Structures are given as C-alpha cells and as structure tokens.
Amino acid sequence: MTAGTGKDTARPELAYDVSSIREDFPIFREPVNGRSLVYLDNAATTQKPQSVIDAVTRFYTRECANIHRGVHYLSERATESYENSRSKIRRFINANSLQEVVFVRGTTEAVNLVAQTYGRTHVGAGDEIVISAMEHHSNIVPWQLLCEEKNARIRTVPITRTGEFMLDEYRELLGPKTRLVAVTHISNALGTINPVQEIIRLAHERNIPVLLDAAQAVQHVPIDVQALDCDFLAFSGHKMYGPTGIGVLYGKENLLEEMPPYQGGGDMISYVTFEKTLYNRLPYKFEAGTPNVAGGIGLGAAVDYLESIGLENIRAHEHDLMKYGTMELWTLDELTIIGTAREKASVLSFIIEGIHPHDIGTILDKEGVAIRTGHHCAQPVMDFFHTPATARASLGLYNTREDIQALVHGLRKVKEVFR
Amino acid sequence: MSDLRNLYQEVILDHHKRPRNFRRIENANRQADGYNPLCGDKISVYMRLENGVLADIAFIGTGCAISTASASMMTEHLKGKTEAEARIVFDQFHRLVTNHSGGPEFADIGKLAVFSGVREYPVRVKCATLAWHTMHAALDQKAETVATE
Numbered sequence: 001m002t003a004g005t006g007k008d009t010a011r012p013e014l015a016y017d018v019s020s021i022r023e024d025f026p027i028f029r030e031p032v033n034g035r036s037l038v039y040l041d042n043a044a045t046t047q048k049p050q051s052v053i054d055a056v057t058r059f060y061t062r063e064c065a066n067i068h069r070g071v072h073y074l075s076e077r078a079t080e081s082y083e084n085s086r087s088k089i090r091r092f093i094n095a096n097s098l099q100e101v102v103f104v105r106g107t108t109e110a111v112n113l114v115a116q117t118y119g120r121t122h123v124g125a126g127d128e129i130v131i132s133a134m135e136h137h138s139n140i141v142p143w144q145l146l147c148e149e150k151n152a153r154i155r156t157v158p159i160t161r162t163g164e165f166m167l168d169e170y171r172e173l174l175g176p177k178t179r180l181v182a183v184t185h186i187s188n189a190l191g192t193i194n195p196v197q198e199i200i201r202l203a204h205e206r207n208i209p210v211l212l213d214a215a216q217a218v219q220h221v222p223i224d225v226q227a228l229d230c231d232f233l234a235f236s237g238h239k240m241y242g243p244t245g246i247g248v249l250y251g252k253e254n255l256l257e258e259m260p261p262y263q264g265g266g267d268m269i270s271y272v273t274f275e276k277t278l279y280n281r282l283p284y285k286f287e288a289g290t291p292n293v294a295g296g297i298g299l300g301a302a303v304d305y306l307e308s309i310g311l312e313n314i315r316a317h318e319h320d321l322m323k324y325g326t327m328e329l330w331t332l333d334e335l336t337i338i339g340t341a342r343e344k345a346s347v348l349s350f351i352i353e354g355i356h357p358h359d360i361g362t363i364l365d366k367e368g369v370a371i372r373t374g375h376h377c378a379q380p381v382m383d384f385f386h387t388p389a390t391a392r393a394s395l396g397l398y399n400t401r402e403d404i405q406a407l408v409h410g411l412r413k414v415k416e417v418f419r
Numbered sequence: 420m421s422d423l424r425n426l427y428q429e430v431i432l433d434h435h436k437r438p439r440n441f442r443r444i445e446n447a448n449r450q451a452d453g454y455n456p457l458c459g460d461k462i463s464v465y466m467r468l469e470n471g472v473l474a475d476i477a478f479i480g481t482g483c484a485i486s487t488a489s490a491s492m493m494t495e496h497l498k499g500k501t502e503a504e505a506r507i508v509f510d511q512f513h514r515l516v517t518n519h520s521g522g523p524e525f526a527d528i529g530k531l532a533v534f535s536g537v538r539e540y541p542v543r544v545k546c547a548t549l550a551w552h553t554m555h556a557a558l559d560q561k562a563e564t565v566a567t568e
Contacts, residue, residue: 358543358546362542417432
C-alpha cells in the first residue's frame with residue numbers, strides 16, 4: 001500500500017458530483033474561525049440541505065396548524081404533509097405498513113419506548129437482555145433501568161481488538177432466559193458494521209426479538225427492515241440530514257399491537273371517560289401529544305434528498321473516502337486508529353501517543369476542522385481500548401478528499417504544537 | 420498559530436510533558452478525586468496540611484495538556500501557602516480563566532497567569548479548573564468525587 005500524500009492513490013469513478021452536492025448545504029458558505037468549514041463530525045449530527053430547511057420553513061410560513069384534529073384547511077394540509085412523511089419513511093426502510101412507523105424524538109426515545117413497553121411486559125426476574133460491548137449509552141442505560149426494576153440482567157457480547165462483534169460468544173449468550181437482543185447496526189465510536197443479518201437469524205432461531213440501533217446506519221447504508229427481519233429499528237432524523245428532535249421507531253405490527261402505550265395524552269386515544277380509555281390505533285397509540293410536526297415534515301424532505309442521491313452511491317462515496325482517510329492517517333507517526341473492523345462505515349476514531357484528544361480537537365478547530373473528541377457516549381468501548389477518549393472524524397455524503405487533507409494538515413499542526 | 424500559542428504556551432506544554440509533584444502523598448491528611456465526564460479526565464489531589472499550612476501537595480491522574488499543566492502548576496504555586504491563601508488563589512484562578520472583562524489585577528498569581536488564554540476557549544475552562552476544584556474539595560475534605568459537569 002502507498003503511504004504517500006494520497007495523490008498517487010488511484011481515484012475511482014466518483015459516485016456523484018460532490019461539489020454540486022455541497023452547494024445544497026448553505027452551511028458550507030459560512031466561514032468558521034475565518035475559514036471555510038471542514039465538517040467531520042457527522043456521527044454527532046449532519047448538516048442540513050436547503051430542501052430540508054425549506055420544508056421546515058414552508059410549514060411554519062404557510063401550513064402551520066395542529067394535525068389530526070382540525071377541520072380547517074390548514075390543519076388538513078399540515079396533517080397531509082406530516083403523514084406524507086410517514087409514507088416516505090415507510091418506503092425508505094421498506095416497512096410493511098404505515099402502522100409500523102412511529103414518530104419519536106430520536107433514537108434514544110425509540111429505545112426507551114421499547115424498554116418501557118415491550119420490556120416491562122416481557123422481562124421478569126432472572127431474565128436477560130443481550131447487548132454488545134460497543135453500544136452507545138442510549139442502548140445501555142434504558143435496559144439497565146428496566147433490569148433494575150425487574151431484577152433482570154444485561155449480558156454483553158464481547159468485541160475483538162479490532163472492534164468486531166464476536167458471533168460465537170453471542171451464540172453462547174443466547175439462552176432460554178434471553179428476552180430481547182438490542183444491538184447497534186453500526187458503532188458510533190468505532191465505525192464497525194455489525195453482521196446484523198446473522199445476529200437476527202440466530203436470535204430468531206430461539207424466537208428472541210431483535211432491536212437494531214440504526215442511528216449510525218440509515219444515512220450510510222440501504223436498510224430494508226423486511227429483508228433484515230428485525231423486530232424493532234430505531235433511528236434519528238438529525239443524523240440523516242433531517243431536523244433535530246424527530247426520529248423513528250419501526251416495530252413489527254404484531255409486536256406494537258400487543259404493547260401497552262408509552263405515554264398517555266391526546267392523540268393516542270380513541271375514547272376517554274374517567275373510568276376507562278380506549279387507545280388509538282397504530283401508530284398513534286405511541287404518539288401522545290402534539291408531535292414535532294415541522295420535524296416530521298423536514299425528515300420527509302431528508303428522505304427525499306437521500307433518495308435523490310441514492311444510498312448505494314452514498315455508501316460507495318463514503319467507503320472510498322474512508323479508505324483514503326485511513327491511508328492518510330497511517331502516514332502520521334504515533335497515531336493509532338481505534339476500530340479497524342473489516343466492515344466499517346464513516347468513522348475514523350484515533351489517538352495520538354502523548355497528546356490528549358481534547359487538545360487535538362481544540363487545535364483542529366482553530367484550523368477550521370470540526371471533529372468530535374471524548375468518549376462518544378460509549379464509555380465501555382473506551383474502557384475496552386484502555387483510553388479515556390478518542391478523537392473521531394466521521395464522514396458524510398458531502399465530504400471530500402480535500403476535507404481529509406485538511407484533517408491531516410491540522411494533525412501535523414497538532415504535532416508541531418506538542419513537539 | 421499565534422492564537423494557539425496563547426493557549427498552549429511553552430510553560431504549559433512543559434508542565435504537561437513533565438508534571439511536577441506527580442505522585443501520591445503517603446501520609447496525606449487531605450485528599451479528593453476529580454472527574455470531568457466530558458473528556459474523561461481524572462485527578463486525585465493529595466495534601467499534607469500542618470498547622471494550617473500546605474506542607475506538601477501533589478496529584479496523580481490523566482488528562483489533557485491544559486488540565487495536567489494546571490494541576491502541576493497549582494501544586495507548585497500552593498506548596499507552603501496557608502489554607503486561607505489557597506482559597507484566595509482558587510478564587511483568583513477561577514476569575515482568571517473565566518473573566519472576559521479583565522477584572523482586578525492578580526498580583527500574587529505569578530506564573531499561573533499563562534492560563535489567561537483559556538478564557539478564549541469556553542469549553543476548555545473545565546479542563547483548567549478541574550484540579551483547582553478538586554483541591555478545594557480536599558481542603559473541605561469532601562468525600563465524594565468532584566465532577567465538573
């Protein structure tokens with residue numbers, strides 16, 4: 001392999017024209033610290049294309065009304081836009097029906113919803129929930145809360161030194177007490193793409209349902225919930241170029257149907273007296289209160305945007321960029337990449353001997369390069385690699401080789417400061 | 420680069436590479452732990468307080484350059500000071516790294532003035548003050564871990 005500047009690395013046919021894609025994102029016209037922005041913190045949140053911003057603005061400017069109850073024109077229009085987004089999302093993940101697409105605040109709420117409804121009715125004393133050692137805190141803590149309440153316990157699938165899910169150990173952990181498997185599709189701290197198809201197959205052999213945390217997956221790889229046969233899938237809008245405060249829980253209809261409501265309030269009911277309440281049909285049973293209407297509409301626009309480019313094209317572009325970035329980072333002495341699984345997406349997590357990630361982050365910021373430093377809400381992963389924190393560059397569909405070069409240039413400056 | 424040098428001054432980099440008083444004090448009579456969940460920095464501050472005077476002060480832990488250098492220079496600065504003086508320097512240091520309007524002059528703060536650059540980096544203030552909060556907790560002999568979040 002060539003450990004050069006990258007200019008000698010053969011450049012494959014581009015999946016799409018990145019420079020015109022970048023023009024869709026107004027943020028790249030804003031200078032940061034006097035420089036044009038190099039944004040490599042996409043695993044935290046992505047920037048928004050004009051079409052998403054416009055969809056949200058259009059709602060507040062021309063369609064603002066509450067949904068599902070008004071008889072007036074605007075309410076009908078707002079309801080139609082909001083529900084139209086739901087159908088876009090259904091198509092995007094290939095859910096079987098609209099009843100299976102529940103709007104929530106984000107991945108965290110989706111996981112909590114399943115823990116507090118499915119979990120509370122199916123998990124009892126001595127039961128087990130299987131997660132992996134690379135989970136985000138949002139796919140650990142909701143299960144801990146449930147286990148504390150029910151006197152159940154969490155079993156953790158170990159990972160290898162490269163950050164890969166250990167399938168054999170996983171198979172061993174599945175047993176008669178396992179009530180649910182909850183694993184991440186793609187690790188936010190390491191970039192590992194987990195063998196989710198196999199994970200689901202093995203669980204289903206024992207009739208154990210599987211929840212996939214797809215917060216880091218929906219924006220990078222095509223997802224088909226029916227082909228995967230996952231029972232629940234959770235993701236956030238803001239990591240897939242949509243607004244903050246909106247996300248989705250997909251659940252198989254039969255499971256959602258038998259689950260009790262998560263929160264009580266308006267919209268989730270069909271008939272209320274002081275003695276008894278009849279719950280609304282799916283998915284509204286899980287959507288108490290006025291939802292994030294603007295967010296839902298914006299998320300629909302984000303789905304349109306992703307589909308206009310094509311997830312396969314995005315995957316190819318980001319994959320090429322990640323390989324290039326990996327090669328470029330290797331040219332720096334004393335730098336170690338944390339997470340070197342064979343199947344990876346988007347994430348370049350690393351440490352530099354003798355320099356704390358936080359110092360790296362501050363110096364890169366001065367160079368106009370935005371990365372994330374810290375434990376990435378995955379402290380067990382940090383503990384496993386014996387580091388309190390890493391520096392993490394994470395790629396999105398608009399990143400370029402020039403962004404990677406700016407990162408490497410900034411890292412050389414870091415080393416200069418700490419020489 | 421000059422901006423960055425304002426934060427990462429030579430003296431800070433030197434204390435980061437070779438932290439002073441980086442050790443446990445076996446016969447310490449005051450001790451506290453500090454933790455910054457944002458970046459995972461951990462520190463333990465040890466003191467030997469004799470007749471109201473800091474006869475010895477030291478620390479161990481892991482952290483970024485700013486937090487390590489701050490801890491190191493804190494121990495150098497406070498050794499031999501009275502408990503009351505240490506509390507005053509704590510206040511002065513806190514104002515030094517947070518006060519944008521300048522505030523009163525810090526006549527006694529000496530070399531610690533190199534940390535004034537931190538005030539331009541609000542997210543790094545917690546790095547600079549972790550050791551100080553921990554020291555303060557040790558003086559108060561609080562048993563629990565001090566967290567900056």
